[in-house]
Amino acid sequence: MIHKYQTTTTAGSAKSLPSVPPGIALAMHVYEGTVQTLAAQLPDPSFLQRAERRFTTLFGAAPTSQEVQSWRRSWPRLVDVLLTAGLGDLYVLLEYLLPATGERVDAVLLGQAPDGRLRTVVIELKQWTKVETNTARPGMVKAGERIVQHPARQVGGYVTYLQDWVSKDTSPIDVRGAAVLHDAPSTLVETLRSLTGQGPSSKFPILGREDLTPTPTPGALADRLTCGGMSAPDTGQLLGFLQARHRPSASLLKRAGGMIEGNDALTLIGDQDLARQEVLHTVTEVRGQARKGIVVVTGGPGTGKTVIACRLLGDLCAQPQANPRLATPSGTLTRQLQRTVGPTSRGLITTLVDRVPAGLQSNSVVLLDEAHRARTYPDHRRDPFPTVLGQMIERAGMSVLFLDEQQIVRPSEGVTLQELRQYAHSKGHTFRHINLTTQFRCNGSRAYLDWVNQLLQPAGPAPAWTGTDYDLDAAQNPHDFENWVTEHINAGRSARITAGFCWPWDSPSTPPLLPEVDISWTGPDGHLTWSRPWNARNEETSMDVPDVPGRPYWATDTGGHQQVGCIYTAQGMEYDYNVVIFGRDIVRRDNRWIADPAASHDTPLKGLPAHRYLTYALNAYRVLASRGSKGTRLYSTDPETQLYLQTLMPGRTNQAGG
Known part of the structure; x- marks a missing residue:
């Protein structure tokens, strides 16, 4: 039996959709509805105010004035282009969150492709009229005072994320994308296109002011937007996308595991490998008991904690029904680890600050490097145990924390071996401690x-x-x-x-x-x-x-x-x-x-x-x-x-x- 419910308030009016099964969160975005509905609501002066409130509720902070100004300039232009292309029946999501990365897509279009599959089109909106480029660094541009990704590269990252992270529990989806620079002259567009070369970014179109006209026909404009032949989405397919669990796909895990396996910099020596084997044995043991578990790996500087964590990520990627994460409270270390493992690691390697990694399930194993930097608040904890760290442990099946108490350098950070042992005991979780003594630095x-x-x-x-x-x-x-x-x-x-x-x-x-x-x-x-x-x-x-x-x-x-x-x-x-x-x-x-x-x-x-x-x-x-x-x-x-x-x-x- 299909029940009805009212969606949480978006910037548009509420709509009725089938209810969401327990444990599956709705996708997070500022607006959802058809393009035609959005066109009717945009002229209302209160629309942006509702979008701002929705944004603040979802993401915990108000949008900046620059973001709101961007919405004011770009959303009407996007709607005009879509209506001109005859795409008013498509479903649109604005400011759509990619949970495993914390990034937001400007707009996502959903519709049925000619072959009957759901097609998802990522749209990156830019108000650029000029940028600085450098042929020696084709993946980056300078817009104003900011260094940002080339827009085609940015779109490609979003497309790859959706392919790698949106659960295929429903029918498979066809993901495409385009960068829409609605104010850009042809000279700027040609410069940006020249930088994509023959690489992966070259398949994502960059459309400027002159490309957004129905020339020679509205259908040609739809084709340029990669929306050719799309029609209103099937309700079941649409709900499947909105309710999809974001978790790593088998192909992503295989690529990430291969990158780690082939990286000589991640070779383990002596008790490093013993610790790795002990962790893997504990993971298997705890899963067999259908309990949660905590493993704490302690060691001073240079004992190999980070290298062990990376190797374990590779091992876990190769396991059946894998859903691992490697997290660290340090943004600097996150970026270095992502560089070491490669672009495949996006979402698998993440920064843990004030939000638990997305898509954790009872079979998930979280590897938390530099656990001594786990955030408390702001000096004395609001709870007996660091809040976000506790949430992470309870959502995952197994948590492996790499810890050096003598590296706690702020009163708003830090957890100790004894606190972790007491927490595990209070929750009835399996607990194991592994101490590294040999150091290699x-x-x-x-x-x-x-x-x-x-x-x-x-x-x-x-x-x-x-x-x-x-x-x-x-x-x-x-x-x-x-x-x-x-x-x-x-x-x-x-x-x-x-x-x-x-x-x-x-x-x-x-x-x-x-x-x-x-x-x-x-x-x-x-x-x-x-x-x-x-x-x-x-x-x-x-x-x-x-x-x-x-x-x-x-x-x-x-x-x-x-x-x-x-x-x-x-x-x-x-x-x-x-x-x-x-x-x-x-x-x-x-x-x-x-x-x-x-x-x-x-x-x-x-x-x-x-x-x-x-x-x-x-x-x-x-x-x-x-x-x-x-x-x-x-x-x-x-x-x-x-x-x-x-x-x-x-x-x-x-x-x-x-």
């Missing part, structure tokens, strides 16, 4: 990491460094450590400079960046200064300044050594050689570290009492000191602390006494 030097841990204890003497398996020293001054970095870069090695968050970070989002990390000291030649910018804020590398990497790529891409990285860009990364600048937020006095939160520019930490600030600061410097795989130079802007560091180094007499 820092030249495999256990002695160096032990020394760093002793150095960064709140109080007590640190021993002089006597190790021979790691290149460690205290730099004499900033020119000294910069020359050291430059020598390694010129030799083809990777090297980076990092610092505590003790300088402002007010640079614009795009270069030129401000040289805000500024250090003064007195040397034999008198008073000297050194300054460099922090890493860029932008997520993407500027087309105009390719030697200033976007934030996620500061640690790996050319030119990153010319900016200074902070804890939030360095955490989770590694490079050959590493400089750590201690700011005046922690100084060494009387055999202990003294914290001064007022010297910090890290807003979430500035208001903390000194004893609490010290815990997070020591963890942050411990993380920074463990990024270099072959060598590290330490330097403090506080003269007394700098002398202390120097006296701990080889060949120096310990005069500071701690």
Whole structure:
């Protein structure tokens, strides 16, 4: 029996559709209805107001003024084009969310193709009249001050998502797409078309102002929009799409697994592989018990937690009825992992901040790397356990968390092994703990990491460094450590400079960046200064300044050594050689570290009492000191602390006494 229900309020009027089975969420979008209905409602001044309210309800934040202005300019133009092409009977969704990515499609058209299948057409709307392009980077364009994807590439990503993630529980769908630049002159359109070349983006049309006329016929315009021959969608097919579960397809999992299997950078050694096997065994065991399970893999820097997580993702992709995710609270690490695994990983590798990954089911396994950065709120938890983390564990069948408690660097982040054990016990979940001891970073030097841990204890003497398996020293001054970095870069090695968050970070989002990390000291030649910018804020590398990497790529891409990285860009990364600048937020006095939160520019930490600030600061410097795989130079802007560091180094007499 088919029941009726009223859909949740959209920007249009409510409509009656068959009820949704329990556990299946409706697709999230600002508007749904036929093109003709949309055309009738758009002139109503309250339409955009309802769209704004709907957007805020769905996505938890109001649309920006720029987004609303874009709707005001583009929606009427799209409707006019569709009506002119004779496509008024098609169903349209506006601001349609792709759950596994968090991205939204401007418009999705749904209709029945000539062969009887449901056809889905992705439409990306642009108001561009001019952009900057670079043939050396054909996948990107500069629109105003923003670096964005080439529109055909953007459409291609949306099409691939729908092919890979919309469950085929109903009849198969035919997915197409087009970029509609309704204000663009032919010269701009031709330039954009020339950049698509013969690659995958070339099959997605780019339509400008002159392409959106019914020339020679309305049917020809429909063809250009990839909607030729489409008619009103079948009700059953339409509901199948709106109620579809977004989960990875078998072909996506096969591609992702193959990419990981063939990546030599993800090879496991020793107890890394033992941990991998133990996790897989636990997954099988817990599934057989029809229970939920939590596995916590603990280990310090360089023990291989991230590599194990990637390998497990590949293993899980190959299992029957697989539905895995690899998540991390770090957007920087997410981007680097997606680059390592390849574009196939879109949606499978995601950032966990304030929303649980889409499509998790009782058979899902979630791998959470850097679980120590899991978000609490904002300092003290609203619940006994981090809310989003708890939601993720309860929706998935199995959760595998990779954890290092000594990398918790903010009061609004962090979960401990004991908290996870207690949570599992309270919920009746299976719990298992795996501890990694062998580390592969820092030249495999256990002695160096032990020394760093002793150095960064709140109080007590640190021993002089006597190790021979790691290149460690205290730099004499900033020119000294910069020359050291430059020598390694010129030799083809990777090297980076990092610092505590003790300088402002007010640079614009795009270069030129401000040289805000500024250090003064007195040397034999008198008073000297050194300054460099922090890493860029932008997520993407500027087309105009390719030697200033976007934030996620500061640690790996050319030119990153010319900016200074902070804890939030360095955490989770590694490079050959590493400089750590201690700011005046922690100084060494009387055999202990003294914290001064007022010297910090890290807003979430500035208001903390000194004893609490010290815990997070020591963890942050411990993380920074463990990024270099072959060598590290330490330097403090506080003269007394700098002398202390120097006296701990080889060949120096310990005069500071701690």
